[in-house]
Amino acid sequence: MENYEINQRNFEEEFTISPNGFLFDHVSGLTYTLNKTGLFILRRIGEKKNASEIVMEITEKFEVSQERANVDFQEFLVQAKEFGVL
Amino acid sequence: MxxxxxxxxxxxxxxxxxxxxxxxxxxxxxxxxxxxxxxxxxxxxxxxxxxxxxxxxxxxxxxxxxxxxxxxxxxxxxxxxxxxxxxxxxxxxxxxxxxxxxxxxxxxxxxxLLPNDSSLKMRSKAVLSNFCEKYDIPFPRTKVIFDYAGISQAIEDFGFPIVVKGSFYDAYIAYSYNEAVIYFNKISSVWGLPIVVQEMIKGEEYDVCCLSDFHGKVIGKVPMRKLRLTPKGKAWAGVTILDKELLELSDKILERIHWNGPCELEFLKNEKNGKYYLIEINPRFPAWIYLSAGAGTNLPYTAVRIISGEHVEPLAPCKSGVIFVRHAxxxxxxxxxxxxxxxxxxxxxxxxxxxxx
Missing domain, CATH: 3.40.50.20 (Rossmann fold)
Incomplete structure (x- = not known):
């Protein structure tokens, strides 16, 4: 599995993420609401985990196939990049 | 004090x-x-x-x-x-x-603590575009007009919609020539001529309130993203942010304009290219300035310290993620x-x- 490429943003300084999935971008001032999967993925990205690790963890946490987990992960990346979060 | x-x-x-x-x-x-x-x-x-x-x-x-x-x-x-x-x-x-x-x-x-004459003239809506052009600061294409012919020319150059502004106050978005004429008359009857016409840039609105001392040294800045606007375009809710690009651009503007005292820089972040465009410089504190106190960078209080003769060093950046909501x-x-x-x-x-x- 290929790893992902994202803008180098400082997660600790630039974002506030609540346990409920409320995300505040301190640079743009924009807010987002993440679902459980999105929140799970973003936290793993913040921990600098690679794509294989994240997909594997999604598979275990949400009890879905690896294929489904990969699709969810890729879709999240596309959306987050589109919104300028990643 | x-x-x-x-x-x-x-x-x-x-x-x-x-x-x-x-x-x-x-x-x-x-x-x-x-x-x-x-x-x-x-x-x-x-x-x-x-x-x-x-x-x-x-x-x-x-x-x-x-x-x-x-x-x-x-x-x-x-x-x-x-x-x-x-x-x-x-x-x-x-x-x-x-x-x-x-x-x-x-x-x-x-x-x-007031700005000097030349700084005040430089930020006036009628000549701000010249200032921005000179110092390479992104700014919407602008025309200063005195008659209806100016409206036609602006429409030809910018297309629709256009923003019609008064020299002091008031701004309207016009989607047709007739609308632009109505706003031209409405604004000029209250605030006089000239009228400023600008291309419309779509994007999120950001403000930075700044305070400079008697020597033009920037003492404090509070950047804010507008969260809710009134029909007149006034911020009714906002949140402090911490965007280095916006703060550096604000420093550049204030340095070039040699400002003394408080002012509010208004920006639009162009949704097409992500760049900040300077829209206006208001020569005073904005109405949302109480947010600066809430965000730990109290600019009016600091202004009194400066005016009273106290030596004030530049303040630490304000806390980002602090919200104000106006309440009638x-x-x-x-x-x-x-x-x-x-x-x-x-x-x-x-x-x-x-x-x-």
Whole structure:
């Protein structure tokens, strides 16, 4: 599995993420609401985990196939990049 | 410093709120103020007058259109009655008057922190585009027009929609020639000519309130993203942010314009290219300035420190993620207030003997 490429943003300084999935971008001032999967993925990205690790963890946490987990992960990346979060 | 008497103008906080009330609140935010907070209003129905507990004394002063001689005479009269140490004008339209009477105010012992003539001219809506072009600051394409022919030319160059603005206040978005003509007439009948026409840039709105000292050194900045707007485009809710790009651009602008005192830089972040475009520079505190106190970078309070002669080092960046939401409320007041304002042009609050309403 290929790893992902994202803008180098400082997660600790630039974002506030609540346990409920409320995300505040301190640079743009924009807010987002993440679902459980999105929140799970973003936290793993913040921990600098690679794509294989994240997909594997999604598979275990949400009890879905690896294929489904990969699709969810890729879709999240596309959306987050589109919104300028990643 | 807290024993100074501070006079503040711009007390009408209605649909297009003036900054006087939040400036007073910001000063009081830092703990007990031993001096007086004096409100200078233009009309007995300036709403901030009735905000009990905020001002110690209120005095009505003549509108700037009545000439600076009359404004000065009234301030002299007030100063004889109750000493004013610091005066903070908060309205665009009165700034020229106060700049012209600055020597007389200083002679009386009233200290002010105002921009100089050339800085003020440089930020005027009619010439701001020249300033931006000179210093390579992104700015919407702009035309300064005096007649309907100018509208046609602007439409030809920019297409629709266009933004039609007055020299001092008011801005409307026009989607047709006829609409643009209506706004041209509406604005020019109140604020006169010229009219400024700009291309419309779509994007999120951001403001940065800045404070520079007497030497033009930037002492504090509070960047804010507007979260909610009124139909007039005024921020009704906002959140502090921390975007280095925006702060660096603000520094560049302030450095080039050699500003003294407070100002508000208004930006649009172009949704097409992500760049910040400077829309306006307002030569005063904005109406949302109380947010600066909430975010730990209290600019009005710092302004009083600077004006009083204290050496102030640049402040630490404000806390990001602090929200303000404006809230309209009704205040109940005794008839005595209106009677005093109408007959004497003043209202002295006796805070220890307030009537039960």
């Amino acid at each position: 807290k024993n100074l008497n501070v006079a503040i103008t711009g007390l009408h906080a209605a649909d297009s709120p003036a900054p006087g009330v939040p400036v007073a609140r910001s000063i009081l935010h830092e703990g007990k103020w031993e001096g007086k907070i004096i409100g200078l209003g233009y009309d007995s129905f300036d709403t901030g007058i009735y905000d009990k507990g905020l001002f110690d004394e209120i005095y009505l002063i003549p509108y700037p259109s009545e000439g600076e001689f009359n404004v000065l005479a009234r301030i002299r009269q007030i100063h004889q009655k109750t000493k004013i140490d610091v005066l903070i004008p908060t309205l665009d339209a009165e700034l020229n008057s106060f700049m012209r009477i600055r020597p007389e105010l200083e002679e009386m012992g009233i200290k002010v 409320t009704d205040m109940i007041c005794p008839l005595d207030y209106l009677e005093s304002l109408t007959t004497k042009g003043e209202l002295i609050f006796n805070k220890s003997e307030e009537k039960e309403l």
